[in-house]
Amino acid sequence: MNCHSSFTSQSPETRERFSDAFKEKLIRIYITTKISLSELGELYEVHPSSINRWIKESIKNPPNQGVAHVSDFSGFISFDGKELKVLGEKRVLLWACDTKTKKLLCYTYETDENVKSIRNLLKLLRETYPNQVRGITSDFGKGRCFITPVSEFFPEAVHQICLVHFQRYLYLNLPKSRKSKYFWRNKIFRKVIKAIIKAPTKEDARLLLQRLVLIRKCFPASYHKRFIKSLERNFDLLTVYMENPELPSNSNAIESWNRTLKRKLKNIDGFKSDDLCKCFLKLWFEHNTMMNMK
Secondary structure, three states, rough: OOOOOOOOOOOOOOOOOOOOOHHHOOOHHHOOOOOOOOOOOOOOOHHHHHHHHHHHHHHHOOEEEEEEEOOOOOOOEEEEEEEEEOOOOEEEEEEEOOOOOOOEEEEEEOOOHHHHHHHHHHHHHHHHHOOOOOOEOOOOOOOOOOOHHHHHHHOOOEEEEHHHHHHHHHHHHHHOOOOOHHHHHHHHHHHHHHHHHHOOHEEEEEHHHHHHOOHHHHHOOOHHHHHHHHHHHHHHHHHHHOOOOOOOOOOOHHHHHHHHHHHHHHOOOOOHHHHHHHHHHHHHHHHHHHHHHH
């Protein structure tokens, strides 16, 4: 007969409980190292779900955003998006850092990377550092979604498109194979594009672009036409740094943070809920901003 009773060597009154200090220790180790939940649980003989529960209990009503008030803000920022997974569904972390000091400034937790979500990030930046942003470096964003919000929220700031991203896009979409019908033309085309965006002055860059436009018939492939059109359309955004020596021509600062977070997320394999993901981001962001202050 099942009496619906359980038997243990320790009664509920005497069962040993984990101390708050122990819970905080495991959360701190999990946030500050690359260790996975399963590895941490095995090391301290704790079920991974318990650690997840402690993380959620440590933050009531986890926020969708976070800010770090840095005292030595340079006025130059770089921002980008980082894709996250929650129960197999896509989420996006949008965040910004100081391009000069590489210190994190703020972040927002979004369901997608679009104009609306970018506005949320830039609004937070403007509220945190009013009238202090002088220059911005970013890529175009998904569907060019970064361009319009930047001009809306920071009309006085100069905006440079990351040349590393632009060249990466060029190399990915321009065939390199010798089997390509336009192999030699593609090779020349790459050198011309690089010469334009790396020219010593904006006038030099404009002259090179004009020459390319004059001989555009020499580059008949559809991707040639697409890149020439993109250069004409985005010339000013790609060459802002030529007239602003302080403004970085790449967004390597925020990309470095993307890689740092990616190394940690590699051992997480997605989050079990939005709240858990937001709790993790808050703790991880606070840890790294505190490290920046030292």
